[in-house]
Amino acid sequence: MIMPINYILPEFEVERSDYRCIRCRVCERQCANGVHRYDADGDIMLSDEFQCVDCQRCVCLCPTHALKIRKNENELRENANWKQNTILEIYKQANTGGVLLSSMGNPEPFPVYWDKILINASQVTNPSIDPLREPMETRVFLGKKPHDIERDVNGNINTELPPQVELQIPVMFSAMSYGSISYNAHQSLATAAEALGICYNTGEGGLHEDFYQYGKNTIVQVASGRFGVYKDYLEAGAAIEIKMGQGAKPGIGGHLPGTKVGADVSKTRMIPEGSDAISPAPHHDIYSIEDLRQLVFSLKEATDYKKPVIVKVAAVHNIAAIASGIARSGADIIAIDGFRGGTGAAPTRIRDNVGIPIELALAAVDKRLRDEGIRQNVSLVVGGSVRSASDVIKAIALGADACYIATSALLALGCHLCRTCQSGKCNWGIATQDPELVKRLNPETGKERLVNLLTAWKHEIKEMMGLMGINSIEALRGNRLMLRGVGLNEKELEILGISHAGE
Amino acid sequence: MVSLDAKALNHQSLNQQIKSVDENVKLINVLGQRFIAAGAADKSLDIYGTPGNALGAYLNGAVINVYGNAQDAVGDTMNSGQINVFGNIGDAPGYAMRGGRIYVKGDAGYRAGIHMKAYKEHLPVLIIGGKAGSFLGEYQAGGIIIVLGLTDDDKDIVANFPCTGMHGGKMFLRSKCEGIHFPHQVTAASADAEDIDLIRGYVSEFCEVFGYDADEILNADFTVITPDSRNPYKQMYVAN
Numbered sequence: 001m002i003m004p005i006n007y008i009l010p011e012f013e014v015e016r017s018d019y020r021c022i023r024c025r026v027c028e029r030q031c032a033n034g035v036h037r038y039d040a041d042g043d044i045m046l047s048d049e050f051q052c053v054d055c056q057r058c059v060c061l062c063p064t065h066a067l068k069i070r071k072n073e074n075e076l077r078e079n080a081n082w083k084q085n086t087i088l089e090i091y092k093q094a095n096t097g098g099v100l101l102s103s104m105g106n107p108e109p110f111p112v113y114w115d116k117i118l119i120n121a122s123q124v125t126n127p128s129i130d131p132l133r134e135p136m137e138t139r140v141f142l143g144k145k146p147h148d149i150e151r152d153v154n155g156n157i158n159t160e161l162p163p164q165v166e167l168q169i170p171v172m173f174s175a176m177s178y179g180s181i182s183y184n185a186h187q188s189l190a191t192a193a194e195a196l197g198i199c200y201n202t203g204e205g206g207l208h209e210d211f212y213q214y215g216k217n218t219i220v221q222v223a224s225g226r227f228g229v230y231k232d233y234l235e236a237g238a239a240i241e242i243k244m245g246q247g248a249k250p251g252i253g254g255h256l257p258g259t260k261v262g263a264d265v266s267k268t269r270m271i272p273e274g275s276d277a278i279s280p281a282p283h284h285d286i287y288s289i290e291d292l293r294q295l296v297f298s299l300k301e302a303t304d305y306k307k308p309v310i311v312k313v314a315a316v317h318n319i320a321a322i323a324s325g326i327a328r329s330g331a332d333i334i335a336i337d338g339f340r341g342g343t344g345a346a347p348t349r350i351r352d353n354v355g356i357p358i359e360l361a362l363a364a365v366d367k368r369l370r371d372e373g374i375r376q377n378v379s380l381v382v383g384g385s386v387r388s389a390s391d392v393i394k395a396i397a398l399g400a401d402a403c404y405i406a407t408s409a410l411l412a413l414g415c416h417l418c419r420t421c422q423s424g425k426c427n428w429g430i431a432t433q434d435p436e437l438v439k440r441l442n443p444e445t446g447k448e449r450l451v452n453l454l455t456a457w458k459h460e461i462k463e464m465m466g467l468m469g470i471n472s473i474e475a476l477r478g479n480r481l482m483l484r485g486v487g488l489n490e491k492e493l494e495i496l497g498i499s500h501a502g503e
Numbered sequence: 504m505v506s507l508d509a510k511a512l513n514h515q516s517l518n519q520q521i522k523s524v525d526e527n528v529k530l531i532n533v534l535g536q537r538f539i540a541a542g543a544a545d546k547s548l549d550i551y552g553t554p555g556n557a558l559g560a561y562l563n564g565a566v567i568n569v570y571g572n573a574q575d576a577v578g579d580t581m582n583s584g585q586i587n588v589f590g591n592i593g594d595a596p597g598y599a600m601r602g603g604r605i606y607v608k609g610d611a612g613y614r615a616g617i618h619m620k621a622y623k624e625h626l627p628v629l630i631i632g633g634k635a636g637s638f639l640g641e642y643q644a645g646g647i648i649i650v651l652g653l654t655d656d657d658k659d660i661v662a663n664f665p666c667t668g669m670h671g672g673k674m675f676l677r678s679k680c681e682g683i684h685f686p687h688q689v690t691a692a693s694a695d696a697e698d699i700d701l702i703r704g705y706v707s708e709f710c711e712v713f714g715y716d717a718d719e720i721l722n723a724d725f726t727v728i729t730p731d732s733r734n735p736y737k738q739m740y741v742a743n
Binding site: 100229255297 | 518542576733
């Protein structure tokens with residue numbers, strides 16, 4: 001039988017300078033996708049471009065800089081409606097009958113509101129502060145705050161607070177499970193979180209026994225599949241996060257294929273080796289805020305009310321009403337994940353079409369909780385593409401207590417955003433369980449790079465606080481006067497609760 | 504054994520009292536208090552009355568006897584231990600339980616044994632003496648679910664949609680299951696002697712707790728349901 005044409009061309013071209021290439025075959029050894037091959041007869045390196053995902057591993061490691069990966073410039077006839085990608089996706093589905101599966105955050109050109117918001121600075125009438133000479137407080141405490149200050153008969157403040165998570169900077173590493181990312185990636189995140197005085201998040205795949213020692217810098221997650229959840233796990237962390245949703249795939253569950261459930265992942269998730277790890281879309285015991293309250297309090301009862309409980313939801317329509325319900329469910333912290341949030345695998349259609357931008361969700365939620373007088377019931381943590389220290393500053397001024405970052409953290413570990421995590425063949429040793437690939441990420445180096453990234457952000461956060469004349473990050477929270485919009489319409493400004501630049 | 508009166512106590516104070524004693528506990532006048540013995544490891548509780556939802560959630564070794572009915576989400580994410588319910592049980596008992604036993608004398612509600620798992624030496628067992636509601640063993644990933652159908656009524660042994668999404672473990676229904684529809688990714692067969700031997704010990708234990716004759720109960724037609732694949736969704740996707 002003749003193989004039918006599948007209409008798919010390679011997405012990328014490998015451009016190899018024969019003049020520079022010394023046939024050292026590093027590219028061949030480094031490519032888990034099997035793109036490069038040495039042909040001894042012709043003494044030449046050949047490329048199977050169909051396999052290339054543009055992860056840049058070969059480019060970075062080629063000792064003579066002989067390689068470039070370029071977009072395949074072959075073009076289908078231009079059509080503003082039927083774009084090339086749209087057509088290729090049709091071919092892929094017609095070839096296989098499969099649901100399109102993608103990784104990492106929504107790459108489509110939706111508005112990035114962070115980039116349409118500008119920050120204020122002190123000039124003449126109010127002094128700015130030099131963070132190099134004066135103390136600046138970037139520490140935050142996440143958890144329920146009391147409504148009033150209570151004093152005893154001697155006038156001393158009653159300091160008994162509900163449990164809090166203390167962070168030295170208002171940034172945490174958001175949930176990425178062991179299984180979706182490697183052991184070395186988890187070790188990098190855990191050790192960096194400890195060094196930085198912040199938290200990382202186990203994701204829903206349980207906590208590896210080696211990492212219980214980083215418990216006070218760990219948020220343990222409970223999702224619908226309840227992988228690895230048991231008493232010691234719940235007690236190990238600084239807080240417990242109930243995962244209701246994820247920005248990259250709101251309303252659907254997770255599915256770690258059996259091929260990624262090796263001995264160690266199986267042990268951590270407490271499921272049999274080789275068995276699919278299925279997290280159903282809903283928690284089958286949660287159909288209402290009252291039911292959510294039940295899970296929140298079952299976790300509190302199991303841990304003696306010593307751990308703050310986070311409820312993580314995806315940013316979707318009516319997020320303000322949803323958050324209001326969560327704030328009344330007994331949760332201590334609400335985490336909201338915007339529609340540009342990353343993922344190890346999500347159906348393309350869902351990743352690219354479901355959910356709303358985190359900036360709008362955050363502004364709407366903060367306002368709603370303040371209007372209802374329940375803002376102090378919860379802390380707000382937002383993620384879903386926080387890319388820089390200025391995004392953090394803008395998020396806090398819009399009302400967040402802290403930010404979750406994951407894609408930024410993976411980039412620090414060497415990720416090149418090739419968006420093929422679902423293949424399990426990550427050449428950078430991050431989104432893989434292949435031992436040969438995992439060891440490419442040195443956890444010591446990984447830790448150092450994460451610490452570098454957030455140390456730099458901390459300096460930048462302090463600089464920006466200083467220029468606004470603010471010396472405590474708490475005084476920036478919800479301080480929307482520090483923000484102005486550019487190129488936004490009235491409705492967008494109204495939702496964001498900010499004025500236009502020039503006003 | 505210490506006796507505690509649960510009358511007019513909320514779940515937090517009741518659980519505090521239970522945790523504060525080192526010995527076994529007898530609870531009387533229990534009326535809907537939730538989360539009783541959540542995460543408990545090393546004691547035995549006898550409960551008189553009706554405990555509320557999430558009884559024995561994350562249970563880690565404790566033994567609970569309920570002399571009455573139990574409500575929803577009993578043994579949620581249970582790791583080890585045993586819960587015996589001498590009446591009926593509500594929805595979603597044994598949600599994601601990984602180990603231990605839940606034995607129910609009467610009927611169970613919806614979604615019993617949903618997402619049940621198994622892991623190394625942990626093999627959870629859920630036995631329902633009466634009939635089970637819809638969605639029994641949904642997403643079952645491990646462990647053993649047994650329904651005996653001992654209650655005397657004309658209901659089917661299980662209501663609609665059993666085993667939806669099942670990808671591990673085994674289910675035993677004491678019935679020929681004629682007219683019961685199973686999804687395409689599982690196989691339902693009549694249990695042979697070897698199958699019955701697998702559950703003999705558990706059923707005997709169940710009978711000891713509730714005063715039945717195990718041989719008599721096991722001497723009946725059983726249907727055993729097993730999933731065809733541990734990777735049911737493998738072919739669904741194409742990389743994009």
